Amino acid sequence: MILKHQDKSLLSVRNLTVGFHVGGVTLDAVRGIDLDVARGEVLGVVGESGSGKSVAMLACLGLVPRTARVAGSVRFQGQELVGMPQSDMRKLRGSRIGMIFQDPLSSLNPVLTIGAQIVEAIRLHQPGISRKQASDRAVELLDLVAVPEPDRRVTQYPHEFSGGMRQRAMIAMAVANDPDLLIADEPTTALDVTVQAQVLDVLKSLRDRLGLGIVLITHDLGVVAGNVDRVAVIYSGRVVEAAEVGALFRDPRHPYTRGLLSSIPKLDEKRERLFSIEGTPPPLGRRPPGCAYHPRCTYARGVCATDDPALRVAGESLSACHFADCLEEIPVHQALAGAEIAEVRQ
């Protein structure tokens, strides 16, 4: 599934690894990730903080520090991005590939008006456009991302915008040059829940109107549920499960995904304590042998500590679990044992 679509693939990531040289050791933040994004499709990349999801996408754009070693292949419209000279990469950024960040206030230049920043974004990649044309386009763009009174708003500074409006302005800048791909790194994390939904609607409408491919990086499965077409779940620098969004929620084939799904509070269930996956993700330098998830996994067996499972088809998903096909055979109460132990301990 995630490996199909190669014919119409917009972005195709193969075996991407990102390592950081720190004090003579190489720490792998990303260990061989495969992803595909097609035109007009939203891919959700889900993972905890430190799972490597952001680093992986930043590495695609060459936005990692110089100490980082990036290997593998990232093909964007057939063009190889890994190892591309910075000068060529810069032409892609902001023109063919747009990017938006988590905190829209700190991502906007505080001393320039919103309009000036959009104009700059346009003229940077299309120097032929006059200032006048560019500022007309800035008003259009703000209108496109549903900012009310765009002709007044362009003359305002970021601090005069609310959080949701700022993120819309960021999106307007990111799509200013009609990109083919938009990478959104936790675009709604800093926003109120009601505003989150509005911003996600803006993204979806852009996908529909401009035919964008969108990569939505998030740690919030709630954001994923209604807003993406396919999901890749990342744990400790690897894709552990990839599936169509419906299949993922219906029938998760990796214990980590199951853990994430059960930690979403449900309205129709009365629970004293919310479920949480016990333990924390392994630090970069001290990743356990075998499956990186096994110390936290309630399904873990001996083989999990020795062999790192590869991503393979299981049900409707791709899953990197030795027991992806037979998770049901392990009784539910046993699967929940971890949570109960955690409760007893506390």
Place this chain on the structure above:
Amino acid sequence: MAASATLPRRKAPDWLTTPLLAGALVILFWIVVAATINLWAPYDPLALAGRRLQPPSMAHWLGTDALGRDVLTRTLYGVQYSLPVALGVVISAVVIGSLLGGIAGFVGGFIGAAIMRLVDITLSFPPVLLAMAVAASLGPGLTNAGIAMVLVWWPVYARLMRGQVLEVREREHVEAAIAGGAGRTRLLFTHILSLCWTPVLINATMDFGQVVLLAASLSFIGLGATPPTPEWGSMVADGAIHFYQWWIAFGPGFAILTVVLGFNFLGDGLRDMLDPRTH
């Protein structure tokens, strides 16, 4: 800030303080004098105006000096030398220092280290001593004194600017600009330096007074303006010879005092006005 904006406002804004006003008025006075003194000066600053070493009187409010020139006239004319020198020195030092410091902070590495070691070396000398040495080797004259002062002064701005750039370049909007495809030059000028100028501006305002003082000091010891230029430092030096005729040194000395204090108050007020933390 947002809350206070919605409240009815009757009093003057917080930043409009007495020192800021006083400083601004004093500086404004001197600027007006510098611009118009040629039109209304009571005497010629270089020509004899009467008997030598006269004490203050109605005809000569600040008396006459050892050659019989009017001290008040010479003091007022002196601002035509002090302010342009201060302006030239501060602007040159700000431009050179900010640019080098900005590059040191932005590029870092060997170039950055080289610039900052040069800064360290320059700052390790007492500024007056270094300025004296440079001015002496260039020869007397206000221009040479100015060059000497720029050489002494730019490292302060380089260090200030480097610190600012190091902080601002890590901000997220810079990363966002990189992700938008901005090149290095655009990053440095549009997205970094534009956010760094506040402390530089405050420091520069305060430094005006210091430069006036240093220029006068160099002239005092004969390394700045050459006679008969009515420069404050050399006038104070004249007065120092004629110890019992206090008025000769009083005029230029008082002028230096007001200018230095004025710029300090102005700089202080600007800081209160521009630094959001003091609001």
